[in-house]
Amino acid sequence: MATLKSLFSRLPIRWKLAVWSSLLLCILFVLYNGVQYFTINQWMVSEGKVSIRKSMNELQTLLQEKHLSAQEIVNSRRFVENLNDRHQMIRILNQQGVPLLSVSNELPEDWFLPQAAHSTQIMTAWHLEDQVLIMRSPLTSDHFTGTIEIINNMENIEKISDKIKGVVIAGGIGAIILSALGGIFLSRQLMRPIQSMTDTMIRIRKKGLHEERVQVSDNNDELSNLGKVFNELIDQLERSFLQQKQFVEDASHELRTPISIIEGHISLLNRWGKHDPAILDESLRVSVQELERLKGIVNDLLELTRAESKNLEQDVPAIDISHTIQYTLTNFNMLHPDMVFRSELTLLEQVQVHITPQHLEQLLLIVLDNAVKYSGSSKEILVTGTLEQNEVFIHITDYGIGIPAEDLPYLFDRFYRVDKARSREQGGTGLGLAIAKQLVKRYNGNIRVSSNEHIGTTVTLCFPAYRV
Known part of the structure; x- marks a missing residue:
């Protein structure tokens, strides 16, 4: 048993489904046919009892109505023979149980000994392999007291039962x-999407994520939905890997530049600049x-990691948002006195x-800092607040150089700069908006950017609002 269980556990799921489905169908079929066979067999036995009771009632009625004596009963053989059926024996016994009249139609008289009865009895018995139905009932009239005994061989019922049994076995x-064939077909149909996913995973392992997807049918069933979710997951993984690759490349580039500059100047000092005050300074x-x-880049990377690693903030007390915005603007204006806020x-x-x-x-400073850097010749920044359907919107607008439409989808990518040369001159790491996006998400908020080139840019922060 343990060996069989271990062998079955090592079978593929496809064959397990085939075996279990086939076994279940077989059990259901056997149970159904077994119940059907038993019911038909009992019905035929019941019909045999009804028939033998009918013969007994007819015989009793006729004999009692005629008030026959013992000798007259013996002489009524022809009448009893007409009532007798095939494979049936009728015996009329006296009060001592001795047969006075015995009529048999293809049933040996020595199968069962005669037996007197004081009450009506009906039973089944066996003689070797033959099942018989026996009914005994007392017979009482003015001139005779005895027993009527009818024995019916149920051979016909057994033949029908055997035929039904053969049909049931053949059907089984x-x-x-x-x-078994249906189970194999069903298991293949059920396992096809899973096998397709397995094959896709193998191809992904060999070739990578690029353009390797599960073929999904139009059926709106669970397995089709599983294939769609799998494809969406692979798409998301591919995007994540591409973003990670781009992040590594951008981070390496951003970190390499200041390190290379520092390395160059240290080499210069080491060769001949130690004694030259101008070169040294x-x-x-x-x-x-x-x-x-370099320190700013590292700090921004750490801040971005913290923003991405934490879950949504819960149980954060509500703050007066207008007061915080005004306080931030006042402090920021001190750093840029030439700007108008x-x-x-x-x-x-x-x-x-x-x-x-x-x-x-921190969010406001990130957005305001970008607005100041790219305000161009305009020295004005506008901050407005609106409330719509229990959501608060903070709009920060500059009237500077604007952002090209093709660059808008990539503004929140790490290290992305619209104009890399200008951005490097003005400072910054290209991580500000990426940090802002993660911070906003932590508070169930949203951030979006709209811009027209050479006209200006508006950054909108959106949060759920709560009235006091």
Whole structure:
């Protein structure tokens, strides 16, 4: 048993499904036919009892109505023979159980001994391999007291039962074959999408994710949905791998540049700049500048990692959003006194948002810093707040150089810059908007950018709002 169980456990799922489905169908068929065979067999036995009772009632009625004596009963053989059926024996016994009249139609008289009865009895008995039905009933009239005994061989019923049994067995064998074939077909149909996914995974392992997908049918069933989810997962993985690859390449490039500059100046100092004050000052100044940029890149990467690793913030107390925005604008204006910051926050009064003041200030600083860098000749930044359907919107608008339409979908990618040369001159790591996007997501918010080239850019922060 343990060996069979171990062997079955090593079978592929396809064959397990085929075996179990075939076994289940066979069990159901056997149970159904077994119940059907038993029911028909009992029905035929019941019909035999009805027939023998009918013969007994007819015989009793005729003999009692005629008030026959013992001798007259003996002389009524022809009448009893007419009532007798095939494979049946009728015996009329006296009070002592001695047969006075015995009529048999293809049934040996020595199979069963005569027996007197004081009450009506009906039973089944066996003689070797033959099943018989025996009925005994007392006979009482003015001139005679005895017993009528009818013995019926159920050979015809057994023949019909044997034929039904043969049909059931043949049907069972056919059911086993058909259920096995049906189980194999069913298992193949069910396992086809899974096998397709397995083959796709093998191809992905050999060739990579590119253009390797499961062929999904138009059927809206669970396996088709599983294939669709698998393809969506592979698409997401491919996008994640491409983004990760791009991130590594961009991070390597961004980190290599300041390191190469610092390395160059240190080599210059090591060769002949140690005793030249001008070269020494220049190299130290550039190295410090590049170290600051390198430090900024590392800090931004750490901040982005923290923003992506944490789940959505819960149980964060609500803050007065208009107050926090105005406080941030005032502080930021001190860093850029040449800029004009206008705010229209009247609609946000008495409105609160579940976000920490530090994170809201960080978001505003990221967006305001970009607005200042790319404001061009315009020195004006507009910050407005609106409330629509229990959502608060913070719009930060500059009137600078704008962003080309083809660059808008990539603004939140890591290290992405619209104009790399200009961005490098103005500073920044290209991680600000990526950090902002992750921070906004932590508070069930959204961030989007709309821009017209040479006209200006508007960045919108959206959060669920709560009125005081």
